[in-house]
Amino acid sequence: MPPKTKKNSKAKEPRLLSTPQEISDAYNEDFNICLAEANPEPLPGEMLLEPTTTLASKPASEWKDKDVRPLAELLAGRIAIDGSGKNLPGANALGKIGSDFAEYVFTHPNIRSIIDPVYVVIDLTTTAGNAPPDNINVYPPNRTHPVVVPFPGSNHVYAFNGAGSTDNAQHLIGWLQGTNLGLRAYVFNTPYAVVLY
Structure with a gap:
């Protein structure tokens, strides 16, 4: 019996993404494409x-990208929204459309690439003295990761935005956990910045 020969197999051609859902699904697999600083x-x-x-x-x-873009551009790169005093009506207005806006952002990659903050919250109940780890001040240990940006008015909440924000947040947590045994942290991927009241 002659030996079996392999059939000439063709390499798979890349699949083109054509629908908004396919594009959104592809983005969901890679959170590293936010363009905002x-x-x-x-x-x-x-x-x-x-x-x-x-x-x-x-x-x-009935919203279109051209309707949503002005708001997205205002929110681009922001890690916080001031909702106090004279800023309260605008912050509340965002809250009222928040769920519809979030749904739009998550299903429209062109808008999502503008805004996509990631927050890391250190659980202070898992740290020595219920205080932020002392070594947070020496992060990053090298220049391959950005310096952490503390959330305004907080000493244990940090925000990341821009390309690689999820990876950078996870690196921070891994580094802190490697040097502070038992430390626990939470990561939040959000469609727009947190509001300070």
């Missing part, structure tokens, strides 16, 4: 009033 200054909530009011004036099912 972190801006540690809280965004004044009053700046959100006009674009959120515009979006709220029509059903979310």
